[in-house]
Amino acid sequence: MKSETFQPKLKAFALGGIGEIGMNAFVLEYQDDIILIDCGQMTPESEMPGIDLVIPDFSYILENKEKVRGIILTHGHEDHIGALPYILQEISAPVFGTPLTLGLVRVKLQEFNLNGKAQLVEITPRSPISLGAFYIIPYRVTHSVADAIGFAIETPLGNVLFSGDYKFDPNPHAGEYFDFFTVSSYAEKGVLALFADSTNVERQGNAPSxxxxxxxxxxxxxxxxxxxxxxxxxxxxxxxxxxxxxxxxxxxxxxxxxxxxxxxxxxxxxxxxxxxxxxxxxxxxxxxxxxxxxxxxxxxxxxxxxxxxxxxxxxxxxxxxxxxxxxxxxxxxxxxxxxxxxxxxxxxxxxxxxxxxxxEGIENVHASGHAYRDDMKHLIQIARPRYLIPIHGESRHLRAHRALALELGMDDKNIFILKNGLPVEFDGAKAQVGERIPTGRVLVDGKGVGDVDKDVLRERLHLSQDGMLIAILAISRKTGELAADPYIVTRGFVFVDESEELLNRAKKVVLQAFMECGCKTRDDWSEVKEEVRRALKKFIKVETARFPMILPVVIEI
The missing domain is CATH 3.40.50.10710 (Metallo-hydrolase/oxidoreductase)
Known part of the structure; x- marks a missing residue:
């Protein structure tokens, strides 16, 4: 029986930045070599109270850190560099970027006392970088921040282009024109895949100058x-x-x-x-x-x-x-x-x-740094990729980008709408979606990284929406009886000065719930607290139709 020949694959997937705006971090992997393209953060969403920022889950990178040959940066915006201080505390891979991008990185690393510890390598457009199996040519793009670049990456299975954040501006600041020559030269060689920014696909025409x-x-x-x-x-x-x-x-x-x-x-x-x-x-x-x-x-x-x-x-x-x-x-x-x-x-x-x-909206005081719909068409027409992978956008942006490519005649089978952690794999003959890699969001709250989970957020939202009520019971250690009347503290629930009658009745509910607890129940304060919580919840629902967080507290004296 003839055995199958092993065919190495080029794997490409996002740790963040697909299906969302921000937290851009993309992985290219070929056998024992990995490069990370950008390493960004995301602004917390409205249902994340108290969270300072959101970063990708880097578990896959940490589990394979011996394979990581480097981190290459397209530009210095927070959604592309903001998570660097967190990953650089865990791995020692070199970071490549243009002078201004690395200047912005150094400012960020200074906050974490990481300057001097991180290996930062300056690069310039059209100057190649060799990282394991990847031969990388940075090329100039126009964006809203100076020194922005995209990447043409030569791999053993073909050439891939990463657009970075870009637009076409006929009058760019400091003469930083988009490098059409490099993109078109790779089109002549053949572009296996184009990974392209989708942010402004819903905006018709060309991006303003x-x-x-x-x-x-x-x-x-x-x-x-x-x-x-x-x-x-x-x-x-x-x-x-x-x-x-x-x-x-x-x-x-x-x-x-x-x-x-x-x-x-x-x-x-x-x-x-x-x-x-x-x-x-x-x-x-x-x-x-x-x-x-x-x-x-x-x-x-x-x-x-x-x-x-x-x-x-x-x-x-x-x-x-x-x-x-x-x-x-x-x-x-x-x-x-x-x-x-x-x-x-x-x-x-x-x-x-x-x-x-x-x-923005009443005066032309801001111009987007992202390509509009016609610009995106132009990039696809210049690069002529075999496969298109829309990135950097929410679900509707990615699908609108696909529709745009279909208008240009691309085959739907050659356009991949991914999710974070869902890889597209190239084997030299075809491309297909691979097995999902665990990814997620890590919440940063002050000095805490990843110690706030969904349960904590749910509690914070509960507190922010309904307030809380604390019922304090002082119980004699000797007799197991109440040493004083129950005491109630509220925050964000009712205005105490105008709710004295309600709170006095709530105290009676607490007292009644305690008295109804049997002797065996009183031996376990957790059961007492649960009985008090149930009774108060029912009372408050009937009286106010509100649902504050209820925290019974037992103090032994």
Whole structure:
């Protein structure tokens, strides 16, 4: 009987970033070699109270860390580098990125005391990297952050392209044009698979140029008669340079606030990515000494974060400056959908201060760094891949990307809609979906990583929605009887001063439940607490139709 010949496979799968926006991390594996493309975090969703950020589950990487040849980064946005400090505490793989990307990484690693411990390797477009079975050519792409790249990766089974986050801009900042030559040259060689950004597939036409934003910001600066406040992402070095240029053009002193903004500006200046005239940047403590017509506050906090400078400024609670009627506030950043309520609330507070507020949707103060629908078509037409794998998007984005490719004549069998952990495997002759690899989300809360699970989140949501009621029973250790009347504490349930009668009746319910517990039950305080909890739950449901978290507490005295 003729035995089957073993055929090595190229396996490609996401740890995050498919079926969601953010947490981008993609694995390529061939026999004993693994590379990780990007290593991002995700902003917590509304049903994750108290969570600071979300990172991928790196269990597969940790279980195979001896195979990991390196981590290659497309650019320096948090959804592509934010999880690096967590994985670099577990593995010692080298990290490859362009100078500005690694500058942003160093700022991040500094928070974790990892600078000097991580192996960071600078790369430049069109300069090859060899990592095990993978021969990698970085190529320049245009994005909303400087120094962004995509990857052409030569493998033993064919060439694959990773688009990274990209758009086509005929007037890019600093002349960072998309490298059509490298992509088309690989198309001539043959592209096995294209892994392409799907974020803006629902937006018709072509992505707008950054030059359009510059024109709008110039007009708003020119028309501003008093203080100007601009909020942008701290990693948006292009936008920050534009704002600096306008401050110099209209003779405004720049006051920078927000820790990440300060750190990134200092880093970018040191690397030569930001230029600002000496004396233009001023210390915040001097802001009230500068006439309103000559000052600009540059800040983070564009997403309405509760403790950010922008939110505090909107609430008239910022230490260094108060907004005055007629001041100009510009939110020069994308309004991330999950943050919409917080952002609109912040905008309303600015309006209460009688400031002139400009944001995406009413003024052209932000241009997306992601390709629109026609750009995506163009990339597919240039690369001419055998297989297309839409990535970086929610389910509807991935499927709309597939529909777009079908319009261009691609075979539906050659387009793979994946999920995190679901690999596509190439064997040289065909591609197919492989066996699922365990993946998931790891929640970061303060210094805790992964110690908050679904049960904890459920309890937090319960508390946030219904409040809690604590019933305290002081019981004599000698007699097993109550040493005092039950005591009730509530938080977020009812206004105590107006609910005295209800709470007094609740105390009687607690007392009755305790008295009905038999002697054997009283020997086990957990049973006593459960009886009290049941009785209170029934009482409160009948009286209020509410469902607070009920916590009986037994104290032996």
């Amino acid at each position: 950054e030059i359009n934003v510059t024109a709008t910001l110039d007009r708003l600066f020119r028309e501003a008669e008093s203080t100007v406040v601009v909020s942008a992402f701290a990693s948006s070095i292009y936008r920050i340079q534009t704002i600096i240029n306008l401050a110099e053009k209209y003779d405004r002193y720049i006051f920078v606030t927000g820790l990440n903004m300060v750190r990134n500006i200092n880093m970018a200046r040191d690397l030569g990515y930001l230029n600002v005239t000496d004396g233009r940047l001023r210390d915040l403590k001097d802001i009230e000494d500068v006439p309103p017509r000559r000052r600009l506050l540059l800040s983070t906090g564009s997403q309405g974060e509760s403790l950010s400078v922008m939110s505090r400024l909107a609430l008239d609670d910022y230490k260094w400056m108060k907004l005055k009627p007629g001041d100009t506030v510009i939110i020069s950043a994308r309004l991330i959908p999950g943050n919409a309520l917080d952002i609109l609330q912040m905008i309303n507070h600015f309006s209460d201060r009688e400031a002139n507020v400009y944001y």
